[in-house]
Amino acid sequence: xxxxxxxxxxDAAADxxxxxxxxxxxxxxxxxxxxxxxTVLVALLLLAIVGPYLTDNPPNDYVGPKASPPSxxxxxxxxxxxxxxFSQFVxxxxxxxxxxxxxGGIAALIGMAVGFTAGYRGGRVDEFLNMVTNIVLVIPxxxxxxxxxxxxxxxxxLVEGLFVGFTSWxxxxxxxxxxxxxxxxRDFVDLARLSGLRTRRIIFREIAPNMxxxxxxxxxxxxxxSILIAATLDFIGLGPTNGxxxxxxxxxxxxxxxxxxxxxxxxxxxGLGITAVVGGLYIMNVGLDEVFNxxxxxx
Amino acid sequence: MRRYFTRKFLIYLLTFFFAVSIDWAIPRxxxxxxxxxxxxxxxxxxxxxxxxxxYYSNSFGLDVPIWRQYLxxxxxxxxxxxxxxxxxxxxxxxxxxxxxxxxxxxxxxPAILLSWWxxxxxxxxxxRRKWLDNxxxxxxxxxxxxxxxxxxILLAWLLGSVLDIFPLSGGYGYGLQPEWSLExxxxxxxxxxxxxxxxxxxxxxxxxxxxxxxxxxxxxxxYSHYLTALGAPQRLIRRYAFRNAMLPQVTGLALQIGVxxxxxxxxxxxxxxxxxxxxxxxxxxNEDYFLLQGAFLFxxxxxxxANFVIDMVYVLVDPRTRTGMRGATx
Amino acid sequence: xxxxxxxxxxxxxxxxxxxxxxxGASFTIADGEIMGLAGESGCGKSTLxxxxxxxxxxxxxxxxxxxxxxxxxxxxxxxxxxxxRFTAVSLVPQYAMSAMxxxxxxxxxxxxxxRSRGIAPDTVLGEFRRRLELVxxxxxxxARYPIELSGGMKQRVVMVISTLLDPSxxxxxxxxxxLDVSTQKAVAEAxxxxxxxxxxxxxxxxxxxxxxxxxxxxxxxxxYAGKPVERASTDAVVSSSRHPYTRLLLSSLPEVGVRxxxxxxxxxxxxxxxxxxxxxxxxxxxxxxxxxxKCAEEPPFVEVAPGHSAACWKA
Numbered sequence: 001x002x003x004x005x006x007x008x009x010x011d012a013a014a015d016x017x018x019x020x021x022x023x024x025x026x027x028x029x030x031x032x033x034x035x036x037x038x039t040v041l042v043a044l045l046l047l048a049i050v051g052p053y054l055t056d057n058p059p060n061d062y063v064g065p066k067a068s069p070p071s072x073x074x075x076x077x078x079x080x081x082x083x084x085x086f087s088q089f090v091x092x093x094x095x096x097x098x099x100x101x102x103x104g105g106i107a108a109l110i111g112m113a114v115g116f117t118a119g120y121r122g123g124r125v126d127e128f129l130n131m132v133t134n135i136v137l138v139i140p141x142x143x144x145x146x147x148x149x150x151x152x153x154x155x156x157x158l159v160e161g162l163f164v165g166f167t168s169w170x171x172x173x174x175x176x177x178x179x180x181x182x183x184x185x186r187d188f189v190d191l192a193r194l195s196g197l198r199t200r201r202i203i204f205r206e207i208a209p210n211m212x213x214x215x216x217x218x219x220x221x222x223x224x225x226s227i228l229i230a231a232t233l234d235f236i237g238l239g240p241t242n243g244x245x246x247x248x249x250x251x252x253x254x255x256x257x258x259x260x261x262x263x264x265x266x267x268x269x270x271g272l273g274i275t276a277v278v279g280g281l282y283i284m285n286v287g288l289d290e291v292f293n294x295x296x297x298x299x
Numbered sequence: 300m301r302r303y304f305t306r307k308f309l310i311y312l313l314t315f316f317f318a319v320s321i322d323w324a325i326p327r328x329x330x331x332x333x334x335x336x337x338x339x340x341x342x343x344x345x346x347x348x349x350x351x352x353x354y355y356s357n358s359f360g361l362d363v364p365i366w367r368q369y370l371x372x373x374x375x376x377x378x379x380x381x382x383x384x385x386x387x388x389x390x391x392x393x394x395x396x397x398x399x400x401x402x403x404x405x406x407x408x409p410a411i412l413l414s415w416w417x418x419x420x421x422x423x424x425x426x427r428r429k430w431l432d433n434x435x436x437x438x439x440x441x442x443x444x445x446x447x448x449x450x451x452i453l454l455a456w457l458l459g460s461v462l463d464i465f466p467l468s469g470g471y472g473y474g475l476q477p478e479w480s481l482e483x484x485x486x487x488x489x490x491x492x493x494x495x496x497x498x499x500x501x502x503x504x505x506x507x508x509x510x511x512x513x514x515x516x517x518x519x520x521x522y523s524h525y526l527t528a529l530g531a532p533q534r535l536i537r538r539y540a541f542r543n544a545m546l547p548q549v550t551g552l553a554l555q556i557g558v559x560x561x562x563x564x565x566x567x568x569x570x571x572x573x574x575x576x577x578x579x580x581x582x583x584x585n586e587d588y589f590l591l592q593g594a595f596l597f598x599x600x601x602x603x604x605a606n607f608v609i610d611m612v613y614v615l616v617d618p619r620t621r622t623g624m625r626g627a628t629x
Numbered sequence: 630x631x632x633x634x635x636x637x638x639x640x641x642x643x644x645x646x647x648x649x650x651x652x653g654a655s656f657t658i659a660d661g662e663i664m665g666l667a668g669e670s671g672c673g674k675s676t677l678x679x680x681x682x683x684x685x686x687x688x689x690x691x692x693x694x695x696x697x698x699x700x701x702x703x704x705x706x707x708x709x710x711x712x713x714r715f716t717a718v719s720l721v722p723q724y725a726m727s728a729m730x731x732x733x734x735x736x737x738x739x740x741x742x743x744r745s746r747g748i749a750p751d752t753v754l755g756e757f758r759r760r761l762e763l764v765x766x767x768x769x770x771x772a773r774y775p776i777e778l779s780g781g782m783k784q785r786v787v788m789v790i791s792t793l794l795d796p797s798x799x800x801x802x803x804x805x806x807x808l809d810v811s812t813q814k815a816v817a818e819a820x821x822x823x824x825x826x827x828x829x830x831x832x833x834x835x836x837x838x839x840x841x842x843x844x845x846x847x848x849x850x851x852x853y854a855g856k857p858v859e860r861a862s863t864d865a866v867v868s869s870s871r872h873p874y875t876r877l878l879l880s881s882l883p884e885v886g887v888r889x890x891x892x893x894x895x896x897x898x899x900x901x902x903x904x905x906x907x908x909x910x911x912x913x914x915x916x917x918x919x920x921x922x923k924c925a926e927e928p929p930f931v932e933v934a935p936g937h938s939a940a941c942w943k944a
Contacts, residue, residue: 026644127306135314138602141557144321171554224444229558231446235565236580250448254569259456259467267456271449279444283437286512525728526742528682529791530714535745539730546732618732618774 027291034287040280044273048097051090059088059244070265077265080256085249089269092246096227096277099161099245103226106165107172108219114169115176116203120184129173137170141229145238155241160233164226172218179211213292217285224281231274246270307610311603318599323372325592327365381596386587396578396593402470403574405491407563410498411556417499418506419548423541425507426514436511442504447562451497451569458493465493468571494570498563509551513544546617553609556602632658632798632831637693639680647689649904650676652855654693655930656938658798658831658848663824665846665863666835667878671901673855678800678835680704682720697797698830715746719796719829723803725787729775736771739790753793760789760828764819781812788819792828799829805841817845839878843867851875854901854912857930859944861937871933871944873919911941919943 028034057063062082070077076085118129145163183189184207192202208215233239234247253259253267363371375382381392422439425431442450459467471477472486517523517540526536564576571577575594582591637654640647651673658664666674676688681702684690690705697717703709714720722728730738739757740750758768764785775783784804792799801820805813823829834846842849843863850860851874859872870876899916902908911917914924923942930940 131310131313134310135317137554137557138314138606139318139321139599141561174554225558228444228446229561232448232561232565235446235448236568237583247446250446250452254448254452259452259460262456262460264456267449267452271446271452274449275441275445279441282444282508283440286440286508289512521722521724521727522730525720525722525724525787526730528714528720528722529742529746530711530716531742531745532711535741539733543730543732618734 024291028287031287031291033283034291037280037282037284037287040276041284044093044277044280045097047090048093051093052087055084055087055090057084057087059083059091067261067263069263076269077263079252079266080258080261080263085265085269088244088249089246089273091244092249092270093273093277095157095240095243095245096230096274098157099164099230100223100227100277100281102158102161103164103168103230104219104223106162107169107222107226108215110165111169111172111176111218111222112208112215114173116180116207118173119177119180120199120203120207122181122184126177129177133170133173136167139167141167145233155239157240157243157245160230160240161226164229164233168222168225168229172222175218176211176215179214180207183207183210213288217288217292220281220285220288224278224285227274227278246274303614307607311607315599315603318603319373319376319596320369322592322595322599323369325588325595327368376596381593382589384587384590386581386585386590392590392593395590396575396597399573399575399578399594400597402572403563403567403576406494406498406567406572406574407560410495410502410563411552411559414499414502415506415548415552418503419510419545421503422507422510423514423537423544426511427518432511436508439504439507439511442500443508445501445504447497447501448565448569450501451494451566454493454497455569466490470573490570490572494566494572497569498559498566501562502559505555506548506551510544510548513547514540517541517544546613549609549613549616553606553613556605556609560598560602631660631662631698633694633696635694637677637680637695638691639676639684640689640691641676641687642689643905645905647691647905649855649907650688651680652904652907654852654857656850656857656860658833660830661824662847663820663832663834663845665839665842665849666833666852667837667839667842667849668852669901670837671854671904672852674835674852675802676855677852678720678802678833681718681798681800681833682714683707683710715742715791715796716794717796718798718800719791719794721788721791721799721801721804723806725784725804726780726807728787729783731775734772734774735786739771739793742790748794757789757793760793761786763822763826764789781808781815784808784812784816785819788816788823792823795828795830797830799823799832801832801834803836804834806837813841814844817841821845851878854907855904856912856940857938858913858941859937859939860930861934861939865934865937871937871939872941873917873943874913875939877918 060083063084064074064078064082066078066082067080068074068078074084074086076089078084079088114129114133118126144167148159148163180203189202189206192206197205230239230245231247231250234245235251237251239245239248247270249270250267253263253270258264258266379393381396384390384392384395387395418439421435425435455465455467458465466472466489470487470490471483472490475483475486477483514537518536520540523536523540526539563574564579566572567574567576568580575597579591579594582588582594634657635655637651638649639651641650650671654673654677656664666677668674679685680688680690681695681704684704684707695702695704697713702713702718729735733741736754739754743750743753758771761768761770766782766785766789770778770782770786775786778786788804804820805816808816820832820834824832834842836842839849846863848860848862849866851858851866851872853874859866859870859875861870866875867879870879902912902915909927910925911920911928914920917924921942926942928940928942928944930938933939933944
């Protein structure tokens with residue numbers, strides 16, 4: 001139908017598309033959820049980028065007095081060993097973003113590849129991919145990670161991100177499959193198929209653009225999920241072996257009895273940082289959903 | 300219908316096979332040698348060490364070709380034999396795990412089921428009710444964004460350390476022996492509450508948000524509009540919306556179960572709760588890979604059973620799968 | 630005179646202000662009359678249909694009245710309006726394929742609906758079964774889920790449900806647009822049959838497809854840019870239409886069965902004016918081949934022949 005319009009009245013066709021985009025923008029800049037979530041996220045991202053330059057203390061060196069509460073010298077206080085918590089926090093925040101982008105990105109790529117193929121091809125291919133998805137879903141991530149970490153004595157953030165990405169895609173694949181499935185039944189996809197376009201072109205030119213907003217939202221959820229999974233891994237000591245991370249900070253705090261000693265400055269910042277990043281992402285996601293789906297806007 | 304069950308069953312069987320094979324690989328592919336590391340801690344004479352090494356290799360079944368080890372593993376697994384713990388030598392892994400399982404189940408089952416039920420009910424109630432949507436939902440978002448262990452740490456610090464209402468760690472009081480006495484059960488409950496609450500709260504937030512969004516979608520669907528056009532009261536429309544929104548939440552439970560289990564494990568670690576999570580941490584720290592293997596085996600079996608049950612429940616609650624017109628996508 | 634609509638105005642709230650989607654419509658429909666309502670998309674026909682059933686949050690009731698058998702409908706009070714729905718005014722929706730809750734058996738759905746409206750199901754279910762058989766469905770469908778029925782079957786079930794309580798006014802919104810030609814004909818015949826049997830008093834059939842109206846409607850009302858432009862018996866509209874827009878519509882319809890919406894642009898040059906801030910005067914004048922100076926003044930919708938109204942200075 002849109003194609004018919006395009007051919008007959010160019011100005012009419014360009015207009016609704018532009019209007020739709022500008023309308024999305026209009027709602028985007030007025031959506032409080034999107035603004036709040038986005039602001040929190042950007043602020044933390046800036047802190048993660050700039051923060052490490054604000055302090056001269058390497059995150060893991062014993063630089064200061066032991067177990068001192070926040071002060072002018074050590075903004076977030078120090079650990080039992082005299083490490084600078086602020087320095088650990090900003091470096092850990094960096095790790096968090098890297099793991100989220102990487103893990104979420106890889107999971108989104110795999111999820112899309114599996115989801116598009118299963119949803120578009122259907123039949124045997126679909127059944128096979130469904131089975132693979134099910135298996136990955138049920139296999140305990142931790143067990144696999146143990147074997148992997150056995151081989152890689154020195155693990156960096158990249159390895160962790162890759163690993164999280166490779167294990168957290170199943171739900172995304174299922175969701176994208178269902179969406180692709182319903183889009184494949186539409187006229188314009190039939191038309192593309194009849195006109196002899198190759199499968200990959202149909203998926204990238206016809207199907208993906210029509211669910212782009214959905215894909216963006218899926219990626220955001222995977223982003224947040226990856227951060228939480230990585231925090232869990234760090235917490236049980238399966239995270240990066242070099243550098244620092246927010247999960248590792250919490251692990252050390254619990255390990256060295258920060259709870260019993262009342263050293264709240266040691267374990268509050270890392271958890272708060274993760275909660276703020278993930279919460280910002282999730283709230284932004286709901287905001288985006290309202291922008292893209294007019295039906296959800298509250299009137 | 301039968302085809303559906305057969306297919307499901309085959310998939311589960313295959314998954315079980317894969318998962319157990321990975322599980323088997325854990326101690327074999329670990330760096331270093333579990334027996335060596337155990338012996339090095341004992342600091343023996345070199346010659347007696349060699350003898351001990353042979354003895355332990357034999358008793359752990361590590362002195363045969365690897366394919367043989369794999370077959371033996373399945374064989375003894377089917378007999379319920381999970382090997383011997385290195386850390387708590389010579390206790391069998393199965394009995395070490397059997398002591399931990401009740402704690403983990405008592406923590407996880409109520410937390411998962413109650414948070415699912417309460418979260419869904421609350422989310423459905425909050426949807427399209429402006430004041431609740433604006434006041435309570437942000438809290439649900441924050442809860443849902445918290446790493447499990449951090450909420451645990453916060454609760455432990457506030458209620459355990461600062462206010463000193465609940466104990467900080469352990470499964471029961473230090474001076475007590477497990478027995479059927481009021482004192483012991485009271486102590487159990489007191490120690491159980493904080494880990495349970497932190498698991499419950501994170502889950503509650505997630506389910507409430509999911510349900511709220513699903514209900515809004517359902518209320519905007521064609522069948523809701525048609526009922527409105529025929530003058531049906533909101534009560535009926537919301538009832539239908541709730542029923543239909545529950546279906547994806549059942550599937551969601553299956554999708555989330557792995558993450559929830561991982562969350563429960565780290566929560567146990569925060570509270571030094573004597574369940575599987577703590578056992579796994581101890582096993583990692585003590586390089587007790589046989590114990591690790593056994594603990595994971597139980598987790599694999601538990602997750603598989605949970606998924607299977609959810610699949611069956613789904614068939615019961617979604618008529619579309621029952622009538623055989625369309626197989627469930629899950 | 631069973632249905633009387635007087636100067637009904639319903640606008641859409643948008644970011645840029647109100648869109649005057651329905652900007653004053655007055656007409657009457659007699660008992661037993663099937664009135665076709667046609668026009669390009671965006672002409673206000675669907676808004677009119679919707680307003681008669683439920684004005685939702687995005688719409689704003691501006692003015693005018695609708696009375697049914699002499700009693701006014703409380704259009705701007707949704708709670709009061711709910712009591713009239715189903716019993717007095719009813720809808721066969723465009724989305725009949727997805728109108729029924731997919732997880733409820735059809736029999737249960739109808740029972741739930743009746744109960745919720747305070748009607749004992751037993752008093753009506755017998756008639757429901759009879760009517761299902763009348764439209765060629767077995768009563769087995771009561772024990773089936775919507776997904777088990779074909780598109781045509783769902784369409785018929787929805788028609789039977791909507792008319793179950795013998796409403797005075799039935800709004801049928803684009804009920805044929807999703808169907809193939811032979812099913813379209815069957816649905817059109819069913820609408821006529823329901824009228825003949827007295828299941829509904831007056832019917833409004835909203836459609837893009839003028840040719841389907843020729844088969845089933847007693848009278849036709851053509852709308853353009855939020856206002857009715859011509860209203861007459863079907864024969865009169867087809868053979869002696871007075872409004873230039875109607876004539877252009879008919880001439881752009883080469884054969885029966887071709888929907889003109891897809892062809893409108895080749896048929897009639899230009900586009901309807903924006904309804905955000907419509908220009909004064911006749912809204913069709915920019916596209917009208919007959920336009921002259923007087924068209925800057927708005928033409929009244931008046932009777933130009935017995936039972937034939939039009940809004941054009943040259944009619």
